[in-house]
Amino acid sequence: MDTLIHDAWSWLCLSMGVMLLTTFIMRRQSRQFFTMDVVIRKFSILDLEFPGSPKEIPDIIKGVYALPAAQQKRTLSALRGQLWVDFLFMPAAYGSIFLVCIKVAEKMNPAGTSLFTWLAWLQLLPWLCDIIENIYLLRKTYPAVPPSSQAVHKAYQWLEIVKWGISQVGMVCGLSALLFFWLSGDFEVASLHYLLIIVGETAVFIALQFIPQPGKEPLPV
């Protein structure tokens, strides 16, 4: 752990790289997310993460199985694939937030240090929530899965709130503090090199979005 914290910048570059790579793969997969809801329409992983009712996930999956065979295969493969790739995304994403929080914690006064150290270690919780969420969703990707009970649905909603809430607070507060320390000159100039690496990774990620992908539209019926 000491090595991780000591070389936090290097690890951050690495985890950001993995995060952007897995995001790239997952975005490509999500282009195949179609469901039959009277007519064929797109859906996103957010529709599965924030269902309005217990019926919504089974309805979307039922719609996937109602697609023409070829498209159904593509969509199911992309959906399950994304959920599996997400297992690689998680350590990179929550790890990045952890590293940012740890890095700013060491620059803070005692109260700030303890706050950001807590925030860093709290990232284990959204990671755990994300794992549970993916297992739950993977189990829902089969035909004729019944809707969850109201209690399970509520628990799932809370799981999402915890996951998104803690990770977003960690990310935004960490980045704000990082920005402050950079602007106030509290980091060594050398640390900006790592920032350049991350900017470079992001630029490559953006450029990769323009690579055309065959089969973006649903297969004809």
Add this chain to the structure above:
Amino acid sequence: MSPKNTTAKSRLSISDFINDSRVIKDLGNLKKTFDTAQGGRPLVVSDVLDTEGHQYVNLVQKGGGVFGIALVGYTYVLEEMGIRFLRLAGTSAGAINTALITVIKNKQDKKSAEVLQAICDLDFFSLVDGHPAARWLIRKFITKKNFVGKVKNWVLFLLGFFVLLIIGDVALMGLRAKFPALSAWAGACFILSGFWSLLIGMGVSYVFNLLKRLKTSGFGINPGDVFYDWVKKLLLDNNVATVSDLNKKAQTCPPLKLRVHNECGIDDLKGDVTFIASELVTQNKIQFPAMCHLFSTDADTMPPAGFIRASMSIPVFFESYMINDIPYSDNRIITAWNSFFHNTAPPSTARFVDGGILSNFPISIFYNASIPIPRLPSFGIDLDDAGPGDKGENAFNWSLTGYLGRMFNTIRNYYDKDFLLKNEVYQKGVGKVDLSDDKYNWLNFFLSDQDKIDMFAKGAQAACEFLQTFDWDTYKSNRTALQKQLTK
């Protein structure tokens, strides 16, 4: 959706409606007026009778969201006075009461108790089955009068505080060089700015996500599945599973006779039912179930509950009702479209919204040019929901929403209004339920039990007032005169 999901938590019972003091008083007075044993005049509203002495009328019921409860109050009084319904038509909420009166028991029976039971068992808010955030917004928007103002204040507070934080960031960053003690405050201000931007960002992205959902759901906030399942269950409970079952229920009458001789006789009189929906792909008014052959070669494959669901698809509030995979190349379908709409290229998909946008009060469908002397009247139940604000005639005082609302109302009401203006005698069969005070909103699915009872009582009161003044002989002679004038 299991039936329990629509079950009301309240303990409202049929007795709460029919034993309401206002209903008992109005109905009691009405019965006294027409009690011949106590010197009253006889109630005559039609020349068509059954063997038990019930008088038959045609009935059209206007749409109006939750105001549909008033329709039940109105039909309750008509039933209590021995009036039964031969042909029925309705739009939206009117279609619901129309459907229930059609399918429950037999034509000569009273049905209000069963309709009221369905209302008592229904949790109205369960019909608002959209995303929880949308449900929350709808509830607040309808029940809290100053909700829009409060939201505006919150948005201004969030944005205003964010601007202050940014100013604080810049100022503290500048000052910390001179006053190092401010360094910690500057850091805290930066972190708070980040946190605040997260709040704003999450709010904005949530709104965008909801708008995206609205788009993918065909611009309908609520799927309407709960309503569909509720109606379907009620139809099935009354042995109506197919269009044939529905037509059979609507047509089956007890033996009928005429009070006085009429040259048209009685043989052609039979019941039917009509639900009005607006079809957007071909831009037509659709009368279900008469026009169901436009969409399927086998009408019995179509769910009758879908017709009512189509009729009450309030645009944006509910998702449109769709009929997919119409066999548009089939000759029978082409012939049907050609005969109804002179259209030889039927669509493959039909998309329905509330019939009320075209014909919210479809009394014109009872117009029959071939009958010189009417045998029975066409009764109509009108719901007057124009709020006090809507009645303001100073055109310069309207808000944008008031202006748009008036424009929409002018368009949607004129089709039926035009018929009534040209055939004024039909207006004599129309009773008006006054729901125009500010207390009610037609989209308020969060009605209290007392509101439901009040609406029922208003409907009952309107029916009593109508029957007190309705004169069948005058109606008949006016319609006969109109008919003569038209055939001159």
